[in-house]
Amino acid sequence: MERVASPVDYTEDELGLVRFGADGLVPAIVQDAGDGTVLMLGYMDAEALRRTLGTGRSWFWSRSRGEYWCKGETSGDRQWVRSVHYDCDGDALLLVVDQDGNGACHTGARSCFYRSFGSDPSGPAGGSPARE
Amino acid sequence: MERVASPVDYTEDELGLVRFGADGLVPAIVQDAGDGTVLMLGYMDAEALRRTLGTGRSWFWSRSRGEYWCKGETSGDRQWVRSVHYDCDGDALLLVVDQDGNGACHTGARSCFYRSFGSDPSGPAGGSPARE
Numbered sequence: 001m002e003r004v005a006s007p008v009d010y011t012e013d014e015l016g017l018v019r020f021g022a023d024g025l026v027p028a029i030v031q032d033a034g035d036g037t038v039l040m041l042g043y044m045d046a047e048a049l050r051r052t053l054g055t056g057r058s059w060f061w062s063r064s065r066g067e068y069w070c071k072g073e074t075s076g077d078r079q080w081v082r083s084v085h086y087d088c089d090g091d092a093l094l095l096v097v098d099q100d101g102n103g104a105c106h107t108g109a110r111s112c113f114y115r116s117f118g119s120d121p122s123g124p125a126g127g128s129p130a131r132e
Numbered sequence: 133m134e135r136v137a138s139p140v141d142y143t144e145d146e147l148g149l150v151r152f153g154a155d156g157l158v159p160a161i162v163q164d165a166g167d168g169t170v171l172m173l174g175y176m177d178a179e180a181l182r183r184t185l186g187t188g189r190s191w192f193w194s195r196s197r198g199e200y201w202c203k204g205e206t207s208g209d210r211q212w213v214r215s216v217h218y219d220c221d222g223d224a225l226l227l228v229v230d231q232d233g234n235g236a237c238h239t240g241a242r243s244c245f246y247r248s249f250g251s252d253p254s255g256p257a258g259g260s261p262a263r264e
Contacts, residue, residue, distance in 0.1 A: 037168070083249075117140050
């Protein structure tokens, strides 16, 4: 399926409602638009958020690598942003996306949250534990 | 509907896989077990996580108030934890819950993520924008 990027409309007033932390970052939950699976959590600074809204692709700030990354640009597991929500306090974001490829996780699992307490922690199950 | 709390089994090895940040906290996404709506994002330290697993109710650390809180204990909008997941890096949690009452948000909205970029930001819609 060939997907296309759709930039998200936004105003500076809306951007002003987002409260970035002392480190300049805000957590961004990524949810599958199709079935609601929670795929991953990343972090955005103001520039990553602007890039996400402006391009319709998901951009994050990598805390470990200290650089911007566009999800799937190297792996092919791209995310096509359908809507971007901010919470009541403005200190968390929710991206609803169409997910390309196998999924969001670098392990090959569809969701990064493939492990749960009380289960066998031996490795990725590939499925979506949150929607069982 | 009368719901009951179900403690979540866990091992110390599993707890050891969770990587708390420099502030001792890890973000915890809360998702509705019924329809997959992302309800809120809170923060847990190790003690809040142990309380959550041990009681089957959602416990968080309030960064603004500097205290533990059990969701819904005063509002009645309780969360009954059905499973707790940790991500590939161990630095984010996902709680799947049955949500009591009107919802998770202190505004009266069902989800804290009731606002989205490009929409009218005037106030809570009460519904679940992530599952429209």
